[in-house]
Amino acid sequence: PGSLNILVIDDEPLLAETLGELLGVLGHTAAIATSGEEGLTRLATTRFDMVMTDLGMPGMSGWEVAQAVKTRWPQLPVILVTGWGDALERARLEGTGVDVVLPKPYTVAQLTHALVQGVSHT
Numbered sequence: 001p002g003s004l005n006i007l008v009i010d011d012e013p014l015l016a017e018t019l020g021e022l023l024g025v026l027g028h029t030a031a032i033a034t035s036g037e038e039g040l041t042r043l044a045t046t047r048f049d050m051v052m053t054d055l056g057m058p059g060m061s062g063w064e065v066a067q068a069v070k071t072r073w074p075q076l077p078v079i080l081v082t083g084w085g086d087a088l089e090r091a092r093l094e095g096t097g098v099d100v101v102l103p104k105p106y107t108v109a110q111l112t113h114a115l116v117q118g119v120s121h122t
Contacts, residue, residue, distance in 0.1 A: 004028045004115065005047065009039035009065060010054040010081070019052065019081070026112065036060030040068055048076065050118050052102070055082035066097030077118035081106075 006023055008030050010016035020030035033039035037060055051069055055062035066078045078097055083104040099121040102114040
């Protein structure tokens with residue numbers, strides 16, 4: 001995909017910053033939020049092309065983030081980044097607001113593929 005403005009939501013700042021830097025190397029712009037609530041606040045004031053959210057976070061899970069995003073911005077692609085990716089069946093994703101699952105750990109090729117899949121959902 002072309003250059004995207006991506007919101008990265010992860011409660012572990014180092015992981016969020018690492019993903020943000022990797023997205024930057026790939027030619028994208030990334031903003032970091034360290035909670036689902038902070039991410040939704042950022043979405044209300046800034047236009048993003050995509051949201052990448054961690055699944056397991058305190059307070060607001062990646063599932064809840066995805067549903068909240070789709071409620072307010074139905075066309076905005078959501079990529080769920082999770083260490084439990086292999087355990088998620090496709091059927092489980094129906095109605096969750098999640099467009100693409102990116103299992104951790106991921107390669108640059110897998111990240112790029114997830115971004116292409118996310119863009120194709122719009």
